Structure formats: structure tokens, C-alpha cells
Amino acid sequence: MERIGIYIEREEYEAFRTLVPDDSEFARSYGEWMERNAKGDMVVTVGPDEFADYCDKTGRRPSFYALTLCAAKKANDTTKM
Numbered sequence: 001m002e003r004i005g006i007y008i009e010r011e012e013y014e015a016f017r018t019l020v021p022d023d024s025e026f027a028r029s030y031g032e033w034m035e036r037n038a039k040g041d042m043v044v045t046v047g048p049d050e051f052a053d054y055c056d057k058t059g060r061r062p063s064f065y066a067l068t069l070c071a072a073k074k075a076n077d078t079t080k081m
Contacts, residue, residue: 005040006071008033015048016067019055025064044074 008016013030020026027033046067054070055062 002042002075003040004068004071004075005038005043006067007038007043007045009045009047012048016051019048019052019062020064020067023064026067042075042079044071044078046071046074050074 010030051070055066060066
């Protein structure tokens with residue numbers, strides 16, 4: 001199974017922390033995020049507005065898990081092109 005990394009722009013990291021304030025799986029710092037989550041067989045960039053829209057459309061509460069699902073959908077959509 002392919003591992004999907006999630007890249008977040010440095011200047012957008014705090015917006016994600018605001019969206020997901022109480023999720024212990026969400027990295028506490030941008031550096032920690034990059035080390036743990038921004039690498040994989042395929043890496044996709046997700047923006048905070050894109051993530052919020054995904055949560056609204058799917059009815060999911062913003063969380064680390066929801067962000068992984070959003071990234072997986074984006075990766076899947078990208079490979080179909």
C-alpha cells in the first residue's frame with residue numbers, strides 16, 4: 001500500500017492548528033509535522049480552506065484522521081488525471 005505524505009505550507013500551519021486544536025495526533029509544531037507527515041510514496045499539498053471544505057462536504061469533524069482522508073482523496077483524484 002502506498003503511503004501518502006501531507007505537505008502543509010509553513011505559513012498555513014497555524015490555520016490548521018486552529019481547525020484541529022484538540023487532536024493529540026496533530027503535530028505540535030511545523031517542524032514536527034514535516035518530519036512525521038510530509039514524506040511518503042506520494043506527497044500532496046493540502047491547504048486549510050481545502051481541508052475545511054472537505055470536512056463540510058463530508059460531514060467530518062476536522063481532525064488528523066479527516067486530514068489523512070482528504071489527502072488520500074486528493075492523491076486518488078490526482079492519479080486519475
